[in-house]
Amino acid sequence: MSTSTTAAAPESLLASPDQLSQNEITAEIRHYHAAAEAREAAGEHVRATAHDFPPYRSSILRHPTKNLRLVDPETIELWSPAFGQRDVAAIEADLTLQHTGEPQGERITVQGRLLDSWGRPVANQLIEVWQANAAGRYIHQRDQHPAPLDPNFTGAGRMVTNDNGEYKFTTIKPGPYPWKNHVNAWRPAHIHFSVFGASFTQRIITQMYFPGDPLFALDPIYNSIHRQKDRDQLIGAYNHDLTVPEFSMGYEWDIVVDGPDATWFEPEGEH
Amino acid sequence: MPAPQKTHAGTPGQTIGPFFAFGLDYDKKHEAAFPHSPGAIVLGGIVYDGDGAPIPDAIVEIFGADSDGTVPRGRGSRRRDDHTFTGFGRSATTDEGGYEFWTRNPGAIDGKAPFFAVVVFARGLPDKLHTRIYLPENAELLAADPLLSSLTPEERATLVATRTPEGYLRHDIRLQGEKETVFLDF
Numbered sequence: 356m357s358t359s360t361t362a363a364a365p366e367s368l369l370a371s372p373d374q375l376s377q378n379e380i381t382a383e384i385r386h387y388h389a390a391a392e393a394r395e396a397a398g399e400h401v402r403a404t405a406h407d408f409p410p411y412r413s414s415i416l417r418h419p420t421k422n423l424r425l426v427d428p429e430t431i432e433l434w435s436p437a438f439g440q441r442d443v444a445a446i447e448a449d450l451t452l453q454h455t456g457e458p459q460g461e462r463i464t465v466q467g468r469l470l471d472s473w474g475r476p477v478a479n480q481l482i483e484v485w486q487a488n489a490a491g492r493y494i495h496q497r498d499q500h501p502a503p504l505d506p507n508f509t510g511a512g513r514m515v516t517n518d519n520g521e522y523k524f525t526t527i528k529p530g531p532y533p534w535k536n537h538v539n540a541w542r543p544a545h546i547h548f549s550v551f552g553a554s555f556t557q558r559i560i561t562q563m564y565f566p567g568d569p570l571f572a573l574d575p576i577y578n579s580i581h582r583q584k585d586r587d588q589l590i591g592a593y594n595h596d597l598t599v600p601e602f603s604m605g606y607e608w609d610i611v612v613d614g615p616d617a618t619w620f621e622p623e624g625e626h
Numbered sequence: 627m628p629a630p631q632k633t634h635a636g637t638p639g640q641t642i643g644p645f646f647a648f649g650l651d652y653d654k655k656h657e658a659a660f661p662h663s664p665g666a667i668v669l670g671g672i673v674y675d676g677d678g679a680p681i682p683d684a685i686v687e688i689f690g691a692d693s694d695g696t697v698p699r700g701r702g703s704r705r706r707d708d709h710t711f712t713g714f715g716r717s718a719t720t721d722e723g724g725y726e727f728w729t730r731n732p733g734a735i736d737g738k739a740p741f742f743a744v745v746v747f748a749r750g751l752p753d754k755l756h757t758r759i760y761l762p763e764n765a766e767l768l769a770a771d772p773l774l775s776s777l778t779p780e781e782r783a784t785l786v787a788t789r790t791p792e793g794y795l796r797h798d799i800r801l802q803g804e805k806e807t808v809f810l811d812f
Contacts, residue, residue: 403639404638404640406751408752411641411750414750414751416676416677416679417675417749417751418751419801419806419809420676423755423811424776424810424811426773429738431690431691431732431743432756434689436703437699437701437703438704439701441705442704470634472632472634472636473630474633485650493645493648497644498644498645547646549642560642561637561638562640562643576640576641576643577640580638584635585638586638588635589637612636613637617629
């Protein structure tokens, strides 16, 4: 414990001291994917998302170095906090209605289902989303990207899944934005999702991306997932049937919350 | 009945990123228990990185049983009514790496050692981490706990909170380093 170490200002932490080029970072990404593939081919269980992924520079001091301890979940871990319509207002699912004017950008609706690993819908669970505006800027004092803030867009919303595990929200397509992981680093456009499942072991935070983004191969965060089929799971699908004439483009994205086999046995009551 | 084969691969997790505050913030999010209610205690500590530096952009979430060992089923963790104990709390770390909750001492469930279920998210942490915070009291229950009894004394110490003189709980979380917290997979 180092009482003499003080917290660095978060904005300075965003800058990496050893700024590599994109080509060097991309080569590192390929190297770590090949290494994970080899470990997997040798029979090792490799996590879908690496905790230790050096191309994402901020992970270097923030990933555990020991293997996660495999345990049987105890009772409290097999339940989830209870959410319901009392926790959110219906209007909170429309991120375009939070100000007096219309936000700038391409209006989209995103809908999908929250499922567990057996394909069962997970009802009454809180989903929180947050994102940059159409210009790639977050409403956050530490986001110093010189793109305009949109006075009519905050970029945070929330909803509770219905009885069929479905969610839906309306927003603006976020823009890509630069960050300081390496020289000329840009994040693909994405929406952050915070999701609860039927048990606390299923809690996840993840990101939904948009199909065909040219930045996918270059992004260390997207690539902290080593298998292509797992990365594909994070990409929303354009669905013309969800596109509303004269109004918005439609995307569909299902989220699967995984957990131990013990979660098959649902707690009594609720649901 | 054994669980049937899984049919759907889990969606992989991703980092919470640096700019989550405006998306995950809400009033009284760290008040799993109303601060002025009977039995309310503070559970807090600091989240450290591998250099021993406090992490100013992490989120810690807890879910715990009520003092009598019942699993809270009250809704309203996102819209507090100042009397329902929902067991769930969320705390974003301060510039000094500190997290803090108002909650209650969880009671034993089925006679087992009581603990808070904990999830940690942070910028630079590509996926969530699960851990537990055990109450320091009742040595017998702690000794019988399947997880704690499988750990070395040093590892075990990373999961058991310290009781302060005012009856609160103090517990640091280290993502990496010499006293790295034991993190869990289920």
